[in-house]
Amino acid sequence: MTDAGHLAMGCGALLVERGGKRLLLDAGHGRISGEDPEHFQHGFDHVQTLPDHLERLGVDPATLETAAFTHLHDDHTGWARPDAVDDPRGLFPHARWVVGQGELQGLDPASGPRLAGQSERTTAVADGTEIAEGVRAWALPGHTTGHTAYILETGDGRRIVAFGDAMHSPVQVQHPDWEVVLDHDSAQAEHSRRRLVEFLSQDDVFGFGVHFADQQLGTVDDTGRWRPWDDETDNR
Numbered sequence: 001m002t003d004a005g006h007l008a009m010g011c012g013a014l015l016v017e018r019g020g021k022r023l024l025l026d027a028g029h030g031r032i033s034g035e036d037p038e039h040f041q042h043g044f045d046h047v048q049t050l051p052d053h054l055e056r057l058g059v060d061p062a063t064l065e066t067a068a069f070t071h072l073h074d075d076h077t078g079w080a081r082p083d084a085v086d087d088p089r090g091l092f093p094h095a096r097w098v099v100g101q102g103e104l105q106g107l108d109p110a111s112g113p114r115l116a117g118q119s120e121r122t123t124a125v126a127d128g129t130e131i132a133e134g135v136r137a138w139a140l141p142g143h144t145t146g147h148t149a150y151i152l153e154t155g156d157g158r159r160i161v162a163f164g165d166a167m168h169s170p171v172q173v174q175h176p177d178w179e180v181v182l183d184h185d186s187a188q189a190e191h192s193r194r195r196l197v198e199f200l201s202q203d204d205v206f207g208f209g210v211h212f213a214d215q216q217l218g219t220v221d222d223t224g225r226w227r228p229w230d231d232e233t234d235n236r
Contacts, residue, residue: 030078
């Protein structure tokens with residue numbers, strides 16, 4: 001918790017590199033406008049730094065081939081939105097967009113497109129679809145109608161699941177019945193959380209919780225708690 005009593009959260013993206021190709025899972029929050037609540041602007045300055053991080057990694061956003069979204073809330077589509085940068089194609093002008101089946105149908109048409117070139121560049125994929133080599137979609141609905149996680153095969157027998165907003169905090173690992181006010185269907189979201197915790201409890205399965213502050217990468221230990229990644233224990 002912060003000094004102000006708020007839950008600390010991250011808000012970014014996961015870059016995956018496979019066979020010379022790059023895939024981005026979610027696209028951060030993007031620019032924060034003056035219309036956002038004051039506490040949000042002060043508490044989330046760091047969410048604007050994704051382009052800087054990519055530059056430090058030597059990644060040119062124009063070369064990104066695919067961005068896959070767990071869902072289409074603004075804090076996950078940020079740098080792919082039409083207003084993300086001066087270029088209406090967004091920060092990633094040549095990328096194709098991937099979303100889970102049902103996600104587009106759950107949007108309010110009056111809110112306008114969530115992604116740059118949404119109608120031309122977006123592909124909706126079914127549960128189990130391989131969207132890139134070693135990366136497949138896993139439908140975990142509830143937070144939104146088409147909320148989708150992505151399971152990555154590491155090539156050494158381990159798996160990593162980027163689960164978006166299926167969980168917002170490590171405490172939900174122990175309390176999957178604790179709902180989030182933004183969940184579209186609370187019963188379905190709880191069911192998805194329980195499936196996710198069961199999956200993360202398996203050997204050699206790790207999770208990437210984009211909102212898990214400084215504990216984004218981890219697993220579920222034998223006591224049923226979230227165990228953050230440990231370089232000494234988990235690097236091999």
